Amino acid sequence: MTRYVVRRLAQMVLLFVVFLTVTWFLLYALPGDIVKQKFATNPNIPPEARQVAIERLGLDKPVLIQFRDYMINFFQLDFGLSFNQYPRKVSDIIAERLPRTIVLFLTALVSYYYAGFLAGKYLAWRRGKRGEMVVTIGGVGLYTVFYPWFALMAIWLFAAELGWLPISKFLNPDEWRNAPFTANQVFIRLFMTVLAVSVFMAAVVLLANRIRDHRPRTFAKLGGVALGVVLFIWYWWGTAGGALMRPYAGDIAEHLILPVAVLTAVNFAGIMLLTRSSMLETMREDFILTARAKGLSERAVRDRHAARTALLPVTTSLVLAVATVIDGGILTETVFSWPGMGEVLVTSVSNEDIPLALASFSFIGIMALVGHFLVDILYGVLDPRIRVGG
Amino acid sequence: MSSPPLLEVDRLVMHYVTEKGEVSAVEDVSFSLKKGEALGLVGESGCGKTSIAMSLLRLQADNAVFKSGEIRLNGENLLALPEDEMRRHRWKDIAMVFQGAMNAWNPVYRVGDQIREALDLHFRPRLSDAEVTERISRLFEMVGLNPAMANRYPHEFSGGMRQRAIIAMALSCDPSIIIADEPTTALDVIVQDQILQELKKIQEELGMAIIYISHDIAVIAEVTDTIGIMYAGKLVELGPTVEVFARPKHPYAYLLLSSTPSVTGPRRKLAPLEGEPPNLLNPPTGCRFHPRCPYATERCSIDEPPMEVVGDGHQVACWNWQEVPVTISQEARP
């Protein structure tokens, strides 16, 4: 397993360098240059100033030198200054935006995978029953719907008409006027607590799986999950730090509901159908027959043998999901005015803010690679054949 | 004939319902099994052997229907049991080594854990951790595997080892009956033979009954006391293995034996078995073998021949069994 992880990590770094190089040259090859665009259109700027700017930005150096400098700086985590929000550091902008995007899409991803997996299991279970038709048609209907339209309709219905949820943005500025925290502090705290609780729950479930007896095992799992929820509540309600931040976290959470719900509605059907076909395929395997012949209940056969094995192809599809987060991300962030990485990417590219665009591309690339890596690890944990083969 | 039968299959009729009609896969089959007995079921592919095996565990396909008949285990009709009671009999009383058992292991769990699953299910009071480990080690040794392998995953086992482990799992709950459906067809010949011999040795040592299923009559001859010959969903001949081998009474059995190289004696030369087995969606009337039978008479295509006792524990379903020559070597079996 360790060897497998190390090899995947090395591959990842190499891939990233290639990705960064290609992106750099592609952006370099973009027509037009920033100095002309910003300076030439303004007659009040003297030509000397233009020359100074060119030299200070290093734009007069040969391409390869520029490239080398960029790479060296990049790996020292210096991504330069934004042209458009000059003299703001690109790294500051990214640090501000990245957590927002990660929180939104991680929540959505977990939500729609979970919904899709449960629905798929249900479908495979109720094959040929009426419930199957309803869920399939509903899910596929949502899956094929034109996404931006659907999102706008959801905003119109739940936010504008019914007024249940905030219309857009990621927080309500009125409530934050005298806030003792920045939005990012809250975002990161929110993210860390959810992460800690999830890791705790996963650990308990994994440990509980070693218990042989069914009853205590189920008890330990449910207990672990319940304890995780209690810990989460305790932090946000019971501790001074948590309670102080809670209204702000609540505001952000409220803004998360609609985009997450829309993303889940639109995406879960894909996972559902995949789980269903994977389950049906697994149910035909010989080892399912063995499990039945051993005298296991139908439920144990499905949950312990079929669903557990059917999870493998579903996990593989996570890799693709990580990729769709990126293009879907731009759409979602635009429709919900969610100021995350997608929005930065679009504005920086259209404004030719090269340093910011480069860094945004890089971080989206890093996100995809890390996501891919985590899925690989997860797959290794789930499938012993990979683990040993590594 | 002193001990009462452990298992009785009594006039079992099982059909598969399909869009094209009903497949008559098991038609009026009766046999019984005593404690410690080794029974073989032989027949061409598609004659209903697996269907019978699955029926015994009530693991028949979803589209299968039991039309009539009973399967009695110690006098209790399994077909009438509610599902959860049936579950308690599976593996505890009747365990199975499946056809194509290569894929009988779930790839994501350790082999030992998969055996333990059966132990946890059927032992009351539950075995302790130490007892489970001890038991699995003993089973592994019995089937010729290193006990340390129990902590490995199925993909780390070779085909033969997987099959041995399956046998270990089948033995794990001390069943009174083991069904071995083509237990070794996927393996190479040498391993096949080894495993069969070991299985037979273990079965005799532990005194459990076993039902071997194969399309290869030579394989079965070596390890069984009784043999049943199936043709197109019907049991056409049933008797002591030695007897059936020496004096097959049914024309199909006779032709089958003459077209198979003898286990010990010289190769028998006779009219080969011609034609194809019938489509069970629409089986021939009367005797199902009549389109292929060289001894068929007019009556054969109209009336179904009943099972008739022709010797000690030897039964045949044929109108004209007396026409079948008694030419096969008397010592077909060592």
Ligand SMILES: Nc1ncnc2c1ncn2[C@@H]1O[C@H](COP(=O)(O)OP(=O)(O)OP(=O)(O)O)[C@@H](O)[C@H]1O
């Ligand atoms: N689920 C099913 N639905 C319809 N027909 C079936 C089904 N399962 C088996 N059959 C048919 O029933 C007959 C008996 O099948 P079975 O598997 O019992 O034969 P078998 O003797 O075990 O053959 P083999 O030696 O190939 O394993 C065959 O004609 C087969 O095509």
Ligand code: SF4
């Ligand atoms: S009953 Fe007739 S057709 Fe059937 S096996 Fe006997 S002789 Fe042949």
Ligand SMILES: [Mg+2]
């Ligand atoms: Mg079969």
